[in-house]
Amino acid sequence: MPSWFTAATEYATDAAQRSLLFLDVMRQRGNAYREHAAQTAPNVLNFDCELVMDGRALQRPVNYALVRITPPAGVQISHSARPFVVIDPRAGHGPGIGGFKADSEIGVAMRAGHPCYFVGFLPEPVPGQTIADVAHAEAEFLAEVIRRHPQADGKPCVIGNCQAGWAVMMLAAIRPELFGPIIIAGSPLSYWDGVRGKYPMRYSGGLLGGSWLTALASDLGSGKFDGAYLVQNFENQNPSNTLWTKQYNLYSKIDTEAERYLGFERWWGGHVTLNADEIQFIVDELFIGNNLAAGRIKTDDGTAIDLRSIRSPIVVFCSKGDNVTPPSQALGWILDLYDSVDQIRSYGQTIVYTVHDEAGHLGIFVSAGIARKQYSEFSANIDLIDTLPPGLYEATFTKRSADAANADLVSGDWVMRCEARTLDDIRALGANDAEDERRFATAARVSEVNLALYRAYFQPVVRAFANPVLAEWMRQCHPLRLQYEMFSDANPFMAPVKIAAERVKAERKPVSPDNPFLALQEKASQQIVESLDRWRDTVESMSERTFLAVYGSQALQAACGIDSRNEKRSLRKAAKSPLHQQLVDKRIAELRAAITNGGLRECMVRAALYIGMARGGVDERSFEIIRRMRLATTSNQRLTLTQFKQMVREQFFMLLIDREATLSAIPSLLPDDSEARRTALAAIQEVATASGELTGDAAERMRRIVGLFEGGKPRFATVEPRVQNQ
Template sequence: MIASQEESTRTSLTFGPFTPAVEYFVDAAQRSVLFWDVMRQRSDQYREHLAQAAPHVLSFAAELVVDGRTLDQPVNYALVRITPPKGVEVDPKRRPFVVVDPRAGHGPGIGGFKADSEIGVALKAGHPCYFIGFLPEPMPGQTIEKIARAEAIFLEKVIALHPQADGKPCVIGNCQAGWAVMILAAMRPELFGPIIVAGAPLSYWAGVRGKNPMRYSGGLLGGSWLTALTGDLGNGKFDGAWLVQNFESQNPANTLWSKQYSLYSQIDTEAPRYLGFERWWGGHVNMNAEEIQTIVDDLFIGNKLAAGMIQSSDGTAIDLRKIRSPIVVFCSKGDNITPPQQALGWILDLYENVEDIRSYGQTIVYTIHETIGHLGIFVSAGVARKEHDEFSSNIDFIDVLPPGLYEAVFEAKTDSTISSDLVSGDWVMRCEARTLDDIRALGGNDAADERRFATAARVSEINLALYRTLAQPLVRAMASSPMADRMRQLHPLRLQYELFSDKNPLMAPVTTMADRAREHRKPVSAENPFMAIQENISNQIVANLDAWRDMAESWAEHSFLSIYGSPVLQAAVGIDPSDTRPLRTTAKSPLHRELLQSRIDDLRSRITTGGLRECMVRGLLYVGMARGAADERGLAAIRRLRAVEDDRSRLTLAEFKALVREQYHMLLIDQEATLAAIPELLPSNADVRRKAFAALRQVLSAAGETSGAVADRLHQVGRLFDVETGPIAGVKSKTGVEGSKIAKAS
C-alpha cells in the first residue's frame, strides 16, 4: 500500500494535471489485456467442456443410476444420484427430490450449478436428491414421448430405491423441462409427489401487450416451416444454438454490451463468475428435428397442451387435469421469456372456477417474484436461499394442503415472529387461498387476441404443409452430415468461442501480456473522473440498445396484431372472426361427471363414520377455512396433531393427506351435516376430548392470534367437542349478529 502511494505520488509529480488521464489509460490498457485473456480462457474452457463424454455443470458429485441409452427405446437422457457433500446428511426416509433440467439449447446441470441451488437446498433440507440430465447428441429416432416414457422409468427406479420414503418423489422441472414434467405427470400421475415447475411456458400464447414480444415470433416468421428447414439442413438434427440465440435476442443490451462490459469494468474480481456461467451458456446441444418440430408445433405456436389437444402414440389425450399431485408454479414479472401469464394461463384454460379445480382433486400453488429474470429463477443464489429453500423445507406442508388454488407468500423471520421455533429457515411461507380472478388480474389476451394466435397457428400448418410438399424433398437430398457439421461450426454463437481460443495464432501473445499486466497491475481509483466518463458512455450504449429493442418489439407486436387480426385472413384459414374462444379446451367428460357424482355420494354416506382423528381434522379444516390461509408454522403443529393417538395406529403422511382431503370434501359437500356428526363420532372420555381440542387449538394458534370469525368457529368446535372453551389465550372472539348466528347454530 505504501509503495503504491509512493508510486502514485511520483506519477503526480511527473505528469501533473494529466495524472488522472495517465492512470486511467494505464488501467484501461491492463483491463483490456486481461479481458481478452478471459475471452481466451472462455474459449479453451468451451473446447474442453465439449470434449467431455458427458459435459455438465453440476457442482455436486453424482453416480449413474440409469442410462437412457440402454433402454428398449433409447434416449440420450440419464438418471444420476447426487452424492451429498461433506457435512450434509440426508434422511433416506424423507421423500426424494428429482431435478430435471431444460434441454433448450444448453447442456445440463443448471439446477445444481452451485451450492445455493435447487439441488443444494434440497440436500440441506435432508432430502435424497437425483438429477435427470442429457448428452449433447440425441439418439436416432428419439422423440418427446420416448423421453417422457424414459423419465417414467427413472421415477420408478427412484421410488424403488426409497421404499420407506414418506412420500412419492418431488419433481422439479425447469423451463422446458417444466412442461415435459407436466405431460408425464398427466400420463403417469401415480409416480409423482409434489411438482415444482419453474419458469415453464405452459400457455405460450398468453402475455400482455407491450411486454411479451417473444410469443409473436412464430407468427411473424410464417410458422414452423423454418424449424423444419433448419432441421433438414442439419441432416435430421436441430442445432440448440439457435434456441440460445433466440434467448439472447430478447435483451440485446446485455448480449452485445452489458455482459462483456461488466467483466471488463470489474476484471480483477468478475472473471471466475463470468467463466462459471459461460461454461453452461456455451454448452450447446443438439435435438432431433422431430423433437423440436413437436415442441414448436404443439407448444410454441399451437399452444395445444392446455387445450388437451396433444395425444400420445396410443391416441390418449394429454389432459393436465389428470395430475393428482400438488403443482407449484414459480414465475416472475421480470421474466421476459416466460412471464406469469404463460406460466399460469393454463389454469384459466382448463378450469371455470376454484370449485372446478377442487372437483378434480387438484392443489395448485403459485408464487410470483417481482423482479428476477428468467435465468435467475434457476441460478440466482438469493432465489435458491429463499423460494427454493422454502419449497424444499415445506414440501410436506404443500402436499397436505386441501385441493384448491393458493398463492405462496414469504415473510422474513424476525425476533418478533410468533412461534419462530416452528420456522425452519429465514422465511415464513404462507399459502393464501386465491380465485381465478387473481390470475386474470395479471392481464392477458382478449378474445380478439386469441383469434389472432389461432390464425397464426393455422397459417403455420398451411406453410409447413407447403414446405413439406414443395421444398423438403429437395432440401433433404442436398443435405449431408459433413455439410450439417460445418454449418453448426459456423454458427455465430459457436464462432465467438472458437475465434479466441489458443488454436488461433493471433491469441498467442495474449497469455504473456496478461501475465505482465497482472504483475504490474495498477487499478485506477473509483474517484478518477475518466471512470465516470466510462460509466456514462456505457449507460448511453445500454440506453440506445434498449431503445432499439423497444422499437423492434413495438413493430413486431403491431405487425402481428395487424396481419393476424385481419377478418379476411381469419376467415380464409377457417377461424370464425366472431369466435370468442377459438382454442377449444377439452371439456369435462361424462365419465368425470359420473365419477364425481359417485365420489360425492360415497363421501356423503360416510359423513357419520370415523373417530377422534376425523373429528379433529374436520374441526381444524372448518376453522381454517375462515382464515383462508395456512403457513409453515402449522406444519410442525400438524405433525403434533398426527401424534394425538386414539385406538388406531399412527397415520403415515400419505394416509394423513388422504384423510385431510376426504374431510375437506365432506365439508364442501355438506358442511352442516359434517359438523353435526362430530359429537357422535368423538370418544365418550371427556379427558380425551379435552386433550384433542387442546392439540387442535395449538395448531390453529401456531401462526398467531386467532380473532374474528376464526375465533367464533374455534368456540363452535369446542362446543361440538363438549369442551368448555371459556376465554382462550390468544383468541379474540367476534361479537355481533354473525357471531350470534354461529353460536346459535352450534
C-alpha cells in the same frame, strides 16, 4: 502537472490493464468451451454423482440418464424424506443448471434432508428418438427412484425447469402414480397468452411464417436441429445485455468478476442438438399450436393428454421479469382448463403458484438468492404442499423476525404461507381477449399451410444436397460457437495474451473509484445500454403492431377457417366431460354418507380445517406442529403422510359439501374420555394459533369448536405443552 492529466494517465493505465485481462478471460472462456465440448457427457453440476440408469440401454433408447447426487460432507440425508428429482431443460444448453452451485435447487433440497437425483442428457440425441421416447425413459427413471426409497414418506418431488416443465406435466398426466409434488419453474404452458406491449417472444412464430423454418434448419442439419438457434433467440430478447452489459460488467469488475463469469459461460456455451422430430413437435404442438392445455396432444396409443388427470400438487414458479415465460404463459393454462376454483377442487387438484417481481428467466434457475429463499422453503415445506386441500393457492414468503409468533417453528429465514386465491387473481396477471385468440389461431393455421408447402416443394431439394459434413460445418460456423473458438488458444493470435496478462496481474494498478474518467466511462456505458434498449423497444413495438395487423385481418382469418364469431372457449378451452360430473356426483354422495363416520382424529382434522378456512390460507408453523404431533405418536398408531393427506382431503370436501352437518356430527364422533377430548382440543388450539392469535371469524369458529368438543362439560382451560421437534 495538472490533476486532470494525472487522472487521465491513471485511467489510461487501468483501462489498458483491464482490456488485456479481459482478453485473457475471453481466452480462458474459449479454452473451457473446447474442453467442455470434448467431454462425452459434459455438464455443469457442482456435486459428485453416480450413474443409476443410462437411457441408451432402454428398450426405447434416448440420450438421457438418471444419476444420484452424492451428498457433500456434513449433509445428512433422511431415509424417510421423499426424494427430489431435478430435470434440466433441453433447450439449447447442456445439463446441470439445477445443481450449478451449492445454493441451487439440488443443494437446498439436500440440506433439507432429501435424497436427490438428476436427469441430464448427452449433447447428441439417439437417432430416431422422439418426445414420446423421452417421456417413456423419464417414467422408468422415476419408477427406479421410487423402488430405491421404499421407506420414503411420499412419492418423489419432481422439479422441471423451463422446457422440462411442460415435459414433466405431460408425463404426470399420463403416469400420475409416479409423482409426488411437481415444481415447474419458468415453464411455458399457455403459449399464446401475454400482455400487450410486453413479452413479444410469443409473436415470433407468426412473424416467421410458422414452423417451416424449423423444418428447414433441421433438414440443413441432416436431421438434427442445432440448439444454438434457441440460445440465439433468447439472446435476441435483450440485445443490451447480449451485446454490451454482460461483457462490460466483466471488464469494469475484471479483478473480481472473472470466476463467476467463467462459471456461467461454461454452461451458456454448452450447446446441444435435438432430433428434427423432437423440435418439430415442440414448435408445432406447443409454441405455435398451443395444444397442451386444450388436450389436443395425444400419446402413441391415441390417448389425449389431459392436464386435469394430474393428481399431484403442482407448484408454478414464475416471474414478472421473465420475458421468455411471463406469469400469463406460466399460469394461463389454469384458465384454459377450469371455469372456477370449485372445478379445480372437483378434479382433486392442488395448484400453488408464486410470482417473483423482477427475476429474469435464468435467474429463476441460477440465482443463489432465489435458491436460498423460494427453493429452500419449497424443500423444507414440501409435505405441507402435498397435504394442502385441493384448490388454488399463492405461496407468499415473509422474512422471519425474532419477535414473530412461534418463530422456533420456522425452518429457515422465511415463513411460507399458502394463501387461497381465485381465477380472477390469475386473470389479473394478463390474458388474451377473444380477438387476440383469433389472431394466434390464425397464425397457427398459416404455419400449418406453410409447413405443408415447404414439405411438398422445397424439402426434397434441401434434403438432396444436405449431408452430415455440411451440417457439422454449419454448426461449427454458428456465430455463438465462433465467438468461443476465436478467443481460445486455438487462435494463434491469442498466444501472447496469457503471458502479458500474468505480467499485468503482477503490476496491476487499479484506478481510484473517484477518478472522473471512470465516471465518464460509466456514463458512456449507460448511454449505450439506453440506446440498445430503445432499439429493442422500437423493434418489439413494430413486431407487435405487424403481428396484430397481419393476423387480425378478417380476410386472412376467414381464409384460414377462423370464424370471427368464435369466442375464446371454442378456440382452445379444454372440453368438459359429462362422465366427470357423474363421478363427482357419485363421490359427493359417498362423502355425505361418511360424515357421521370417524373418530377423534377425523374430528381434529375437521375442526382445524374449519378454523383455518376462515383465515384463507395455511402457514408453515401450523403444519410443523401437526408434523411433530404425528411423529410423536407410536409407530403402530401413526398415520403415514399419504393416509393423513387422504383424511385432510375427505374432511375438507365434507365441509364444502355440507358444513353444518359435518360440524354437528363432531360430538357424536368424539370419545367419552374427557381427558382425550381435552388433549385434542388443546392440540387444535395450538395448531390454530401457531401463526398468531385468532381474531374475527376465526376466533368465533374456535369458540364453536370448543363448544362442540366440550359437549356441555366444563370448559377446558389447560393447553398441553408443545411437542418437541423429532
